[in-house]
Amino acid sequence: MDVSLVLKVAGVGILVSVAQQILSKAGRDEQAMLVSLAGIVLVLLLLVEEIGRLFSLVESVFGF
Numbered sequence: 001m002d003v004s005l006v007l008k009v010a011g012v013g014i015l016v017s018v019a020q021q022i023l024s025k026a027g028r029d030e031q032a033m034l035v036s037l038a039g040i041v042l043v044l045l046l047l048v049e050e051i052g053r054l055f056s057l058v059e060s061v062f063g064f
Contacts, residue, residue, distance in 0.1 A: 009043050
């Protein structure tokens, strides 16, 4: 695992939380929910390759 991946996920988390707080204070709760959902999808897209590697490692360890 690379440190840059952790920093990317942390950066996305910070940006999403700030945007969500601003939108919630402005009374735009629906857009705040969409921003948080988009942040979750973006982080999952960043992590999909690492998750694939994890599954292949587990498969090779247990011999499925």
